[in-house]
Amino acid sequence: MGTDDNIRNKAQDVSGQAKEKLGEATGNEDLRDEGQQDQGSAKAKEAVAGAKDKANEAINKIKGSMKRD
Numbered sequence: 001m002g003t004d005d006n007i008r009n010k011a012q013d014v015s016g017q018a019k020e021k022l023g024e025a026t027g028n029e030d031l032r033d034e035g036q037q038d039q040g041s042a043k044a045k046e047a048v049a050g051a052k053d054k055a056n057e058a059i060n061k062i063k064g065s066m067k068r069d
Contacts, residue, residue, distance in 0.1 A: 005045070005049060006049075009042045009045050009046050009049075010042070012038050012039075012041065012042040012045075013038070013039050013042035013043065015035075015038055016034075016035045016036065016037070016038030016039035016040075016041075016042060017035065017039060018035065019031050019032070019034050019035030019038060020032050020035030020036055020039070021035070022035075023035055
C-alpha cells in the first residue's frame with residue numbers, strides 16, 4: 001500500500017474518532033454513527049491493503065525462487 005493511501009486511511013480513522021466523540025458529547029447519534037462508519041471503512045481499507053501486500057510478497061518470493069532454477 002502506498003504512503004498516500006496510508007495517510008488517507010489514518011486521516012479517515014482519526015476523523016471518524018473525532019466525529020464519534022463529538023456525536024457522543026452532543027447527543028448527536030447520526031454524527032456518532034457516521035464516525036463509527038468512517039473508522040470501520042478505514043480499518044477495512046487497511047486490511048485489504050495488508051492482504052494485497054502479503055499477496056505481492058508471496059508472488060515476489062515465488063518469482064525469486066523461479067529465477068534461481
